Amino acid sequence: MSDIALRPKHIGARIKRVEDxxxxxxxxxxxxxxxxxxALHVAFRRSDHAHAIIAGIDANAAIALPGVVAVYTADDxxxxxxxxxxxxxxxGYHPTEMYPLAxxxxxxxxxxxxxxxxENRYVAEDALDLIEIAYEPLAAVTDPEMAAGDDVPxxxxxxxxxxxxxxxxxxxxxxxxxxxxxIRIGGRFRFRRKTPLAxxxxxxxxxxxxxRRALTLTLxxxxxxxxxxxxxxxxxxxxxxxxxxxxDVGGGFGGKASLYPEEILVAAxxxxxGRPVRxxxxxxxxxxxxxxxFDEIVDAELGLDAEGRIVALTxxxxxxxxxxxxxxxxxxxxxVQVISFLPGPYRVPAYRGHVRAVATNKAxxxxxxxxxRPISTFVMERLIDMAARRLALDPVExxxxxxxxxxxxxYRVASGIVWDRSAFIDTLDSAxxxxxxGKFRQQQADAxxxxxxxxxxxxxxxxxxxxxxxxxxxxxxxxxxxxxxxTIRLDSTGAVTASFGIASHGQGLETTLAQVIADELGARLxxxxxxxGDSAAVAHGTGTYASRSAVLAGGAATQAxxxxxxxxxxxxxxxxxxxxxxxxxxxxxVFVVGTDHSLTFREVAKAVYSEMGRLPPGAREELEVTKTYxxxxxxxxxxxxxxxxxxxxxxxxxxxxRYVVAEDCGRVINPMIVDxxxxxxxxxxxxxxxxxxVVYDDNGQLLxxxxxxxxxxxxxxxxxxxTIHLDTVSPSTLGGFRGMGEGGTIGxxxxxxxxxxxxxxxxxxxxxxxxxxxxxxxxxxxxTKAKGA
Amino acid sequence: MTKAHRIKTTVNxxxxxxxxxxxxxxxxxxxxxxxxxxxxVGCEHGVCGACTVLIDGHSARACLFLAVQADxxxxxxxxxxxxxxxxxxxxxxxxxxHALQCGFxxxxxxxxxxxxxRKYPLANDDEIRDGLASNLCRCTGYEHIVRAVRAMAAKR
Numbered sequence: 001m002s003d004i005a006l007r008p009k010h011i012g013a014r015i016k017r018v019e020d021x022x023x024x025x026x027x028x029x030x031x032x033x034x035x036x037x038x039a040l041h042v043a044f045r046r047s048d049h050a051h052a053i054i055a056g057i058d059a060n061a062a063i064a065l066p067g068v069v070a071v072y073t074a075d076d077x078x079x080x081x082x083x084x085x086x087x088x089x090x091x092g093y094h095p096t097e098m099y100p101l102a103x104x105x106x107x108x109x110x111x112x113x114x115x116x117x118x119e120n121r122y123v124a125e126d127a128l129d130l131i132e133i134a135y136e137p138l139a140a141v142t143d144p145e146m147a148a149g150d151d152v153p154x155x156x157x158x159x160x161x162x163x164x165x166x167x168x169x170x171x172x173x174x175x176x177x178x179x180x181x182x183i184r185i186g187g188r189f190r191f192r193r194k195t196p197l198a199x200x201x202x203x204x205x206x207x208x209x210x211x212r213r214a215l216t217l218t219l220x221x222x223x224x225x226x227x228x229x230x231x232x233x234x235x236x237x238x239x240x241x242x243x244x245x246x247x248d249v250g251g252g253f254g255g256k257a258s259l260y261p262e263e264i265l266v267a268a269x270x271x272x273x274g275r276p277v278r279x280x281x282x283x284x285x286x287x288x289x290x291x292x293x294f295d296e297i298v299d300a301e302l303g304l305d306a307e308g309r310i311v312a313l314t315x316x317x318x319x320x321x322x323x324x325x326x327x328x329x330x331x332x333x334x335x336v337q338v339i340s341f342l343p344g345p346y347r348v349p350a351y352r353g354h355v356r357a358v359a360t361n362k363a364x365x366x367x368x369x370x371x372x373r374p375i376s377t378f379v380m381e382r383l384i385d386m387a388a389r390r391l392a393l394d395p396v397e398x399x400x401x402x403x404x405x406x407x408x409x410x411y412r413v414a415s416g417i418v419w420d421r422s423a424f425i426d427t428l429d430s431a432x433x434x435x436x437x438g439k440f441r442q443q444q445a446d447a448x449x450x451x452x453x454x455x456x457x458x459x460x461x462x463x464x465x466x467x468x469x470x471x472x473x474x475x476x477x478x479x480x481x482x483x484x485x486x487t488i489r490l491d492s493t494g495a496v497t498a499s500f501g502i503a504s505h506g507q508g509l510e511t512t513l514a515q516v517i518a519d520e521l522g523a524r525l526x527x528x529x530x531x532x533g534d535s536a537a538v539a540h541g542t543g544t545y546a547s548r549s550a551v552l553a554g555g556a557a558t559q560a561x562x563x564x565x566x567x568x569x570x571x572x573x574x575x576x577x578x579x580x581x582x583x584x585x586x587x588x589x590v591f592v593v594g595t596d597h598s599l600t601f602r603e604v605a606k607a608v609y610s611e612m613g614r615l616p617p618g619a620r621e622e623l624e625v626t627k628t629y630x631x632x633x634x635x636x637x638x639x640x641x642x643x644x645x646x647x648x649x650x651x652x653x654x655x656x657x658r659y660v661v662a663e664d665c666g667r668v669i670n671p672m673i674v675d676x677x678x679x680x681x682x683x684x685x686x687x688x689x690x691x692x693x694v695v696y697d698d699n700g701q702l703l704x705x706x707x708x709x710x711x712x713x714x715x716x717x718x719x720x721x722x723t724i725h726l727d728t729v730s731p732s733t734l735g736g737f738r739g740m741g742e743g744g745t746i747g748x749x750x751x752x753x754x755x756x757x758x759x760x761x762x763x764x765x766x767x768x769x770x771x772x773x774x775x776x777x778x779x780x781x782x783x784t785k786a787k788g789a
Numbered sequence: 790m791t792k793a794h795r796i797k798t799t800v801n802x803x804x805x806x807x808x809x810x811x812x813x814x815x816x817x818x819x820x821x822x823x824x825x826x827x828x829x830v831g832c833e834h835g836v837c838g839a840c841t842v843l844i845d846g847h848s849a850r851a852c853l854f855l856a857v858q859a860d861x862x863x864x865x866x867x868x869x870x871x872x873x874x875x876x877x878x879x880x881x882x883x884x885x886x887h888a889l890q891c892g893f894x895x896x897x898x899x900x901x902x903x904x905x906x907r908k909y910p911l912a913n914d915d916e917i918r919d920g921l922a923s924n925l926c927r928c929t930g931y932e933h934i935v936r937a938v939r940a941m942a943a944k945r
Contacts, residue, residue: 016884016887017884017887019892020883020889020892021873021874021876021884022873023891023892024867024870024871024876024880024883024884024889024892024899025827025867025868025870025871025872025873025876025880026827026828026866026867026868026896027827027873028827028893030826030829030893032820032826032830033826035824122810122812122813197927198891198893199829199837199839199891199893199894199925199926199927200829200831200891200893201831248892248893249891250829250891250892250893250894251890251891251893251927253927282832282833283831283832283833283837505891506890506891506892506928507890508890672887673887675887675933676887676890676928676929676930676933678930679929679931679932679933680890680927680928680930681930683927683929683930683931684927706832706834706836707832707834707836707837707925708834708836712925712927714921714922714923714924714925714931715917715918715919715921715922715924715926715931715934715935716918716919716922718930718931718932720914720932720935721930721932744930
């Protein structure tokens, strides 16, 4: 076969997205766009107490309102749908029972208590005001450290404690090594609570097929397969009669990657009432009840020798996981990742990290872009910079001395994660070169001389992506997140349909997977249609989360394409009367190499399926292949972020002047899409570092319940982001791809925190808390001045 | 409920009359009464801009307008711009520069851009970013949207 025919044409190319025309013209199929004549509209009366006994509910006036069809409380659901528990094999873990409507007591502001079904949403919401709920308030538990102590109210009596999970990872004798370290740097770090904030609010539409007794749930979800499997269990229905469709989904970022009470209710009530049932959440509901993230307190210490080589690292982490252990990931997901990844891309010979996941009266914590690693990277990168300051070393030089070198891969860290091979030092060098690090330091000195607060911050991190079956996406969780299935079919018209268990919600997977298939199968891009976001697409699927889809679905697509290509060649060898080894496939044609003998996919398909007698008896194979890919462990993605910024000494406004990301995401499928993922991730990291914070008061009341109070960056706050791709093919994955959907959010908070500390270093101020809002900056500077005076 | 009102609107060039409740939001009117689901609803309190449409030639939040206030108005939504197989120049620029990911904020973003490109010089990226700051996008980090608008501004 010729080399030219094998050279990839689509992988690596900047190909415009297949998804765009429909999304640009308002022809997308988002959940709430679906028309459902005769549907009942759902509205939830939610708890306005953080922690209270439900003493009584009077819904008579609501039921009497014209247009209201039904009202349900937890008692009315008994026998209809039970609780969900996120289970785990993790030792010492306590699952929590989550009922679709609060039963007996409420545990956070925003928890659904009563559901109203009405002829339209306006009437359903009118009815909410007519419901009387008598509460007996309990003391609200809002401080996770107090919640972990004795003599505090317990959220879940059956657990007997608010500490839902705890875990420790260690390597060597960290305490002894720390005691003998030449330099010890530490502190208490605080990363404040965030919410994923997709612009599309959560929504669900249930439709019941009376004839087939089948349920279709159209849902804003990243995990249609997981939701289908669970609904089949709790509704006691076969999987073929429960279909979960996530067609176009308006962003997720982890906030649509868990199962929600509203989804269970819409499904159960659709089946019960035999009518379409629809719910579209509003922004208040999103801010109060979508899973939140990143809420940790980290007491950490780093020990180094006199030359700046790390000798030990210790950390005590408390994660505030909110009111429930979320399904399916559990309360352990986010906080445990903090200690799993804290050592980062560095050689850390001795480590001890311990974490507690503590329940409080807040919305449940779930996955949010980066999961744990924005915090672990923030802490580790701050420690490195603080150590560099103590050692009077440049922070870049200190990183060079400690980053895992090329000859040290594969490198196993204390939590059992193995860095297969990644361009740790190369990303640092490339980012420094791009921003002209040395020149910036000179300019900074000039700016400081005239009293300007200029800073530059570096963050290098590593993450595990595309994880396979040997490492669970969440500790001890009994759901297989490590495989992905592709079914690729050439139909009787010659068109290619490729089905997957993933659920794209902005990543452009309909484009990138088609690029992989086009190259591996030899098809034309236009002939390929990707089916995803549908639990019926393949036998088993979970969805899109954890930077997995390009790696896992790309691998499955590669395997299935190669086998389908072999089938095409076998069929064509009869049709073209040539030996199989002389036949190749490209651009939708099967041809005899070095001749003009060829057949289009359409011609082969017709011959195989329709034109009886064209193939010898027994030679006819279905032109369809299903393959499941398992990368077993996964692969390492890494990057260095550098932020250059200035703090206005009067207003404490932070302006980011330059932002560079040098990243190793393996073989790039579509550089345009990779850039977009990096930009978007960094923007969320900038929000996490400077603006975004979910605030609950001491009574557990949510104070950030509008977009005027929970502030995400607009175009004015996000700088132009420069990206450098180090195209180092992963040795561990088929195709050499690495996952890269989350990295931007992992690196940016740390880079900005370091840049802020660098800008404030003339004042001797370190940064231990994010977001560093103008108010917090002002208070830090004032407090330092007061101490100095 | 409250007495219904008769309103007459011109939406994407089509004149029609409807009887609506006074409290019906313009965003719900467009999506539910007219079936124009391209206009998306993200916050219903006027911050995110996903529901941006043009009312008598000016960008406005459809979630902060009541349908009755639009009586006698000329409204343009994303459906007025181009077709799947015949994108407008602005839509094509968005595609070329990868200015959308999930696509949910995109209709509002496009209508804001139509207004910006008609009215303002957009002489540099700061001016473009100022104009785009009325609309929130959680996916793109805005850089590619800025590039698309920059390209369109240069072409005028």
